[in-house]
Amino acid sequence: MKGRKPSIKAESVAKPSATNPLGTFKQYKDGTRVSVLDKYEIAGYIAAGTYGRVFKARSKDSRVEDEYAIKKFKSEKENEVPQYFGISQSACREMALCRELHHENLTNLTEIILEDMSIYMVFDYAEHDLLQIIQYNSYTLRMPISEGIIMSVLWQLLNGVCYLHENWVMHRDLKPANIMVTSGGVVKIGDLGLARVFYRPLQPLFTADKVVVTIWYRAPELLLGARHYTPAIDLWAVGCIYAELLSLRPIFKGEEIKMDNKKTVPFQRNQMQKIFEVLGSPIDEWPEVAQFPEFQAMQTLKTYRSNLDGWYRKAGGTNMRGYQLLAALLKYNPDQRITALDALNHRYFTEATNLSGNAFEGQDVIYPSRRITNDDTDIKTNAPPKRSGGSSGFYARKRARN
Amino acid sequence: MAETEGQANDTKDNLNVNRFSNADVEYEGGSPNTNSWLFTxxxxxxxxxxxxxxxxxxxxxxxxxxxxxxxxxxxxxxxxxxxxxxxxxxxxxxxxxxxxxxxxxxxxxxxxxxxxxxxxxxxxxxxxxxxxxxxxxxxxxxxxxxxxxxxxxxxxxxxxxxxxxxxxxxICFDLEVANPYDILQDFVAELKLEERSTDVCRSSWKFLNDTCRSMAILAATPRELAVSAIYWGGVLLGKPITDEPNEEWYLNLKVPKEKIEIVCALMADAYKSRTGEQKYGTV
Known part of the structure; x- marks a missing residue:
């Protein structure tokens, strides 16, 4: 047995008073508990999402030089009433999975702290993320990301995805903002809040989450209303990320149709159209497409000739193998789409001479550090920050205009 | 209590990572999953x-x-x-x-x-x-x-x-639990138990339901629980599990007899408890 057992031990809790048993217990508990702020010094605020807020932190123990990203979850809310409904499903998933999964290319969970009915998950800090790298190249350097970086990042990303799939976990929310890169050039896949185990699920994947994956990275089978889907959806997202690393803008940048009520999921017509514009119609290579719920709606779209090779050349791609891998990742038919393991063994990588585990090795570019703001360093408050600061805010607005 | 909290958090890192490949895991005497929630x-x-x-x-x-x-x-x-x-x-x-x-x-x-x-x-x-x-x-x-x-x-x-x-x-945020029902189904298929006796299959399943009630969960891995359930089903109905004269079919599944005995003993304790007695009669 490798791990030590949690020791069995009699507790020395003070006897609860008859009037308020929980109160006494809580006092005792709060007294013994290590508070987030006792242990960590908040260096700044990084970003916010639907799940909650993320802060950069350092250990107060001066012997520890590591930096951390602390993710504070919002509590579950139903019906928009400001009331506590227990921990959220995404916190529950991330907790359950991060405790078990350990891999070089996944963000590492150091600990979980519960305090004042809030959950703080402490992760190792990563200086960069793919969104930030893409934006730096796009707006500041105004030049493509060097091929060495792309190849290394893509390989490491696939390596992490392969590990997840081998362990029967689907990520379901791969996108540049969720892929971190450390200052040492190591890719770390983050945010497992939508991830799910798909080993013999008793619950259909569709029941709990009607919509998965951010729209630009959403696979065609999902757009067509698939009730059952496979880990191939993650590979589609990897294909989109790869394309974005090449061209510095999302390859399929559709406009999302917002859900007006929670019951029905609208057909994302514009997103599907954007995919058609590059890849053409799926009917020939994917005959099963006719059985999807949204097939009729799809047929009303304007069709194009498949032109991925043209797109690839236009994006500045010259490597033949790179194109083949991209085409294999962006296959319409999920059964024919390349798996993570096969992608790792693709000739794009095996024939390469300079594939490195450090994305920045031998590169001249020095990417700027993650931008953190100091106007909202109070991790204890529940109020969302007033303005959307952080690294993404400035660029996100600029990006929206393009 | 205060000190175990942080510690346990740190020590339980490799728990159950192998949960999905149970069928291929070599039995190593202790726990194939390095599951530190198992006790003597x-x-x-x-x-x-x-x-x-x-x-x-x-x-x-x-x-x-x-x-x-x-x-x-x-x-x-x-x-x-x-x-x-x-x-x-x-x-x-x-x-x-x-x-x-x-x-x-x-x-x-x-x-x-x-x-x-x-x-x-x-x-x-x-x-x-x-x-x-x-x-x-x-x-x-x-x-x-x-x-x-x-x-x-x-x-x-x-x-x-x-x-x-x-x-x-x-519980140290350990929320992923391997599911013994899947393993039981695999073993039932492997041993072709369904063709032999559906009653044994059924009672194995029910035995597995009942293991929840006992501390067997804290003494055996899901794999061992599943094998014990088949064993119990066979004993209860007096039916052999395989044709081989060698009764120790479970050794092929890499579960030692002692483990099965421990599970059955803990189950018997649960059935014997006052509430269990009212529900099941004494075993």
């Missing part, structure tokens, strides 16, 4: 927090039995599947390996574990629904009317939401 019979008999708190072994077994009964009754009313029940039972048993029944009532923890398991097994139920069902089960009255403004409703609701965090912390 001595530890379970004499050294649990409840035992150290002056509760008899029989008393503890009975409280556990009652708690799991509560989980099963509430789960069936909430239409939750067996794997959610199993996960909730695991959380429940693990919780009381670190806390005493003197300090936490079994119904409170049972309700909380079920609420968490529903979320972790992707079968989430609304707090409101869980609260109402739990209040009914606790009253042993299905037609009871639980008003959402009532004191009782809010007592249950506050209790579950408060204990949710206590339970999570106590």
């Amino acid at each position: 019979l001595d530890e379970l008999h004499d050294r649990t927090p409840s035992r150290l708190d002056g509760i008899s072994y029989e008393g503890e077994v009975e409280s556990r039995f009652k708690g799991i009964n509560f989980i099963i009754m509430a789960a069936s009313r909430l239409r939750l599947p067996h794997n959610t029940i199993f996960a909730a039972s695991c959380y429940f048993h693990r919780f009381y390996i670190r806390k005493s029944f003197r300090k936490y009532h079994q119904y409170d923890i049972a309700a909380t574990c079920l609420f968490i398991a529903a979320k972790s097994e992707e079968t989430a139920r609304r707090v409101k629904d869980v609260v109402i069902v739990c209040a009914k089960v606790a009253q042993k009255n299905d037609s009871a009317v639980i008003d959402e403004q009532s004191k009782e409703f809010w007592r249950w609701r506050d209790m579950i939401l408060f204990n949710e965090l206590v339970v999570l912390e106590t």
Whole structure:
């Protein structure tokens, strides 16, 4: 047995008073508990999402030089009433999975702290993320990301995805903002809040989450209303990320149709159209497409000739193998789409001479550090920050205009 | 308590990473999954927090039995599947390996574990629904009317939401639990048991349901539980499991006889408890 057992031990809790048993217990508990702020010094605020807020932190123990990203979850809310409904499903998933999964290319969970009915998950800090790298190249350097970086990042990303799939976990929310890169050039896949185990699920994947994956990275089978889907959806997202690393803008940048009520999921017509514009119609290579719920709606779209090779050349791609891998990742038919393991063994990588585990090795570019703001360093408050600061805010607005 | 919390968090890192490849895992005497939530019979008999708190072994077994009964009754009313029940039972048993029944009532923890398991097994139920069902089960009255403004409703609701965090912390946030039912199905297929006797299959499944009620969950891996269930099914119905003269078919599945004996002994203890006796008669 490798791990030590949690020791069995009699507790020395003070006897609860008859009037308020929980109160006494809580006092005792709060007294013994290590508070987030006792242990960590908040260096700044990084970003916010639907799940909650993320802060950069350092250990107060001066012997520890590591930096951390602390993710504070919002509590579950139903019906928009400001009331506590227990921990959220995404916190529950991330907790359950991060405790078990350990891999070089996944963000590492150091600990979980519960305090004042809030959950703080402490992760190792990563200086960069793919969104930030893409934006730096796009707006500041105004030049493509060097091929060495792309190849290394893509390989490491696939390596992490392969590990997840081998362990029967689907990520379901791969996108540049969720892929971190450390200052040492190591890719770390983050945010497992939508991830799910798909080993013999008793619950259909569709029941709990009607919509998965951010729209630009959403696979065609999902757009067509698939009730059952496979880990191939993650590979589609990897294909989109790869394309974005090449061209510095999302390859399929559709406009999302917002859900007006929670019951029905609208057909994302514009997103599907954007995919058609590059890849053409799926009917020939994917005959099963006719059985999807949204097939009729799809047929009303304007069709194009498949032109991925043209797109690839236009994006500045010259490597033949790179194109083949991209085409294999962006296959319409999920059964024919390349798996993570096969992608790792693709000739794009095996024939390469300079594939490195450090994305920045031998590169001249020095990417700027993650931008953190100091106007909202109070991790204890529940109020969302007033303005959307952080690294993404400035660029996100600029990006929206393009 | 204070010091175990952080420590346990650190030490349980490799738990159950192999959960999905159970069939290929070599048996190494201890746990193939390096599952650190497994304990020896001595530890379970004499050294649990409840035992150290002056509760008899029989008393503890009975409280556990009652708690799991509560989980099963509430789960069936909430239409939750067996794997959610199993996960909730695991959380429940693990919780009381670190806390005493003197300090936490079994119904409170049972309700909380079920609420968490529903979320972790992707079968989430609304707090409101869980609260109402739990209040009914606790009253042993299905037609009871639980008003959402009532004191009782809010007592249950506050209790579950408060204990949710206590339970999570106590079980070290280990929410992924390997599912023995899948393994049982694999073994049944492997041994071609279904063609031989559907009754054995059925009683194995039911035995596995009952393992939730006993401390066997804390002594054996899901794989060992599944094999013990088949063993028990065969013994109970007097049917051989394989044609080979060598009875020790389970050795081929890399489970030693001693493990099966431990599981069966713990099961017998549970059946013998007062509540178990009323339900099953003595075994």
